[in-house]
Amino acid sequence: MRDLREWVARLKAEGELVEVTAEVDPHLEITEIADRGMKGGAPALLFRTVRGSRMPVLINQFGSERRMAMGLGTESLDALAGRIEELIELQPPQGLVQKVKALGKLRELASFMPGTAKSGPCQEVVLPEPDLDLVPILTCWPEDGGPFVTLPLVFSRDPRTGVRNCGMYRIQKVDRKTCMMHWQIHKDGAAHLRDSQGRVPVAVAIGTDPALTYSATAPLPPHVDEMMFAGFLRGRKVEMVPCRTQPVEVPASAEIVLEGYVDATDLRPEGPFGDHTGFYTPVDDYPTFHLTGMTMRRDAIYSTTVVGMPPMEDLWLGKATERLFLPLLRMTLPDLVDMNLPLEGVFHNCAIVSVKKRYPGHAKKLINAVWGMGLLSLTRCVVVVDHDVDVRDVSAVAFRAFSNVDVGRDMLVTEGPVDALDHAAPYFAYGSKVGFDATRKWPGEGVVRPWPEEIRMSDEVRARVDARWAELGIPFPR
Numbered sequence: 074m075r076d077l078r079e080w081v082a083r084l085k086a087e088g089e090l091v092e093v094t095a096e097v098d099p100h101l102e103i104t105e106i107a108d109r110g111m112k113g114g115a116p117a118l119l120f121r122t123v124r125g126s127r128m129p130v131l132i133n134q135f136g137s138e139r140r141m142a143m144g145l146g147t148e149s150l151d152a153l154a155g156r157i158e159e160l161i162e163l164q165p166p167q168g169l170v171q172k173v174k175a176l177g178k179l180r181e182l183a184s185f186m187p188g189t190a191k192s193g194p195c196q197e198v199v200l201p202e203p204d205l206d207l208v209p210i211l212t213c214w215p216e217d218g219g220p221f222v223t224l225p226l227v228f229s230r231d232p233r234t235g236v237r238n239c240g241m242y243r244i245q246k247v248d249r250k251t252c253m254m255h256w257q258i259h260k261d262g263a264a265h266l267r268d269s270q271g272r273v274p275v276a277v278a279i280g281t282d283p284a285l286t287y288s289a290t291a292p293l294p295p296h297v298d299e300m301m302f303a304g305f306l307r308g309r310k311v312e313m314v315p316c317r318t319q320p321v322e323v324p325a326s327a328e329i330v331l332e333g334y335v336d337a338t339d340l341r342p343e344g345p346f347g348d349h350t351g352f353y354t355p356v357d358d359y360p361t362f363h364l365t366g367m368t369m370r371r372d373a374i375y376s377t378t379v380v381g382m383p384p385m386e387d388l389w390l391g392k393a394t395e396r397l398f399l400p401l402l403r404m405t406l407p408d409l410v411d412m413n414l415p416l417e418g419v420f421h422n423c424a425i426v427s428v429k430k431r432y433p434g435h436a437k438k439l440i441n442a443v444w445g446m447g448l449l450s451l452t453r454c455v456v457v458v459d460h461d462v463d464v465r466d467v468s469a470v471a472f473r474a475f476s477n478v479d480v481g482r483d484m485l486v487t488e489g490p491v492d493a494l495d496h497a498a499p500y501f502a503y504g505s506k507v508g509f510d511a512t513r514k515w516p517g518e519g520v521v522r523p524w525p526e527e528i529r530m531s532d533e534v535r536a537r538v539d540a541r542w543a544e545l546g547i548p549f550p551r
């Protein structure tokens with residue numbers, strides 16, 4: 074898909090979009106409608122008539138596994154993860170045929186590097202002055218500190234290396250041309266500000282095709298360009314255009330572009346904000362984002378989301394990361410079999426992982442590895458189960474965690490960085506974390522008694538009962 078419009082057309086063609094023409098209010102009312110939709114399995118919603126603005130509002134575009142996969146142009150997230158696995162498993166080619174194949178792959182990769190055009194549709198309308206009042210920015214929850222742009226792609230460059238970063242960070246509107254930038258302490262945008270002389274040129278793109286929007290949320294290392302990753306995901310390079318008032322580029326096909334700078338010397342209170350944790354994040358000081366320019370497509374669509382008590386739309390963005398980054402995690406942790414970030418853990422509070430144990434203490438090694446791995450290091454609770462337990466079956470995981478753990482032996486407690494949104498931690502972004510080794514224990518792992526077998530019927534008897542089920546006339550699934 075090239076842009077948001079093609080994506081909207083695709084959603085419509087697939088019966089995955091409802092257009093609402095009745096007037097709705099961006100102040101709280103859209104949240105209540107969308108929240109019901111997100112929790113009730115509704116399609117994407119395109120509100121055509123929004124009070125106080127001429128722009129339509131698109132919400133819940135990613136709100137199911139099917140739509141998330143559709144957006145990334147794949148039949149399933151695991152199939153896409155397979156493509157990533159293939160790429161990173163590229164071995165030094167042996168014969169001529171393999172060499173030609175490997176060359177083809179490298180050429181394909183090179184073709185995903187973003188291109189640059191002089192101008193693009195996102196600059197069809199150039200406003201003489203930035204004016205955020207034109208955009209129907211949602212006030213999401215009753216105690217929110219104001220309206221927030223919730224699905225923005227924020228572009229800046231590392232002031233030392235010039236490498237581009239694109240991240241999704243919410244933006245609170247203060248007035249027509251002033252905002253607050255919610256760059257959390259562990260994120261790349263915040264690092265740019267720390268390393269700058271006080272001002273970082275920034276551009277914000279709102280309303281792009283789904284591969285780009287997703288890529289802004291992906292926890293890529295700082296030296297990997299999210300726009301190259303987006304090009305790889307969608308199978309076509311991303312075309313960028315230079316902004317008019319700042320030395321930053323944005324995707325040419327974005328619906329709305331905000332240009333400006335973030336000022337480290339101008340910190341102001343940001344929030345409160347009804348966050349994806351299910352709680353309000355309290356007011357804290359964040360840097361100001363001063364707009365210097367604003368451009369749009371003709372008839373721009375405003376693309377947004379609402380976060381809050383899970384499950385909501387962002388669950389599926391997180392699930393995409395869980396699936397797509399598993400092959401990358403396995404590069405350094407080859408014994409990691411599977412991973413589930415359950416919705417109740419809101420991404421940073423809980424990771425369930427499974428391991429094919431090969432030596433005593435293997436599960437504990439994995440717990441420590443999670444705590445040393447990128448943004449996963451912020452995980453407050455890690456549960457490790459054996460490889461034959463389905464990590465997505467939370468009941469099966471709980472059964473092992475409740476029955477296989479001797480707290481004195483199988484629980485690890487550590488202290489370190491936790492998520493900036495972790496309200497239970499005693500300090501901001503610093504607290505304790507727990508890991509449970511819920512695997513079967515081996516001799517050499519502190520068990521002096523034989524470990525019991527889990528109860529299972531023999532295959533022979535199961536097959537016999539399968540074959541006789543109809544004859545028994547018992548009206549239950551077999």
Ligand SMILES: Cc1cc2nc3c(=O)[nH]c(=O)nc-3n(C[C@H](O)[C@H](O)[C@H](O)COP(=O)(O)O)c2cc1C
Pocket residue numbers: 223224238239240241242243244255256257258259260261262289290291292293378380387390448
């Ligand atoms: C809907 C949504 C809103 C988000 N809002 C923020 C935010 O306000 N601040 C933040 O630091 N991260 C936020 N994130 C998470 C970041 O986008 C994510 O951690 C991303 O990897 C950051 O990119 P970076 O590693 O390049 O900094 C949000 C994610 C989603 C899906």
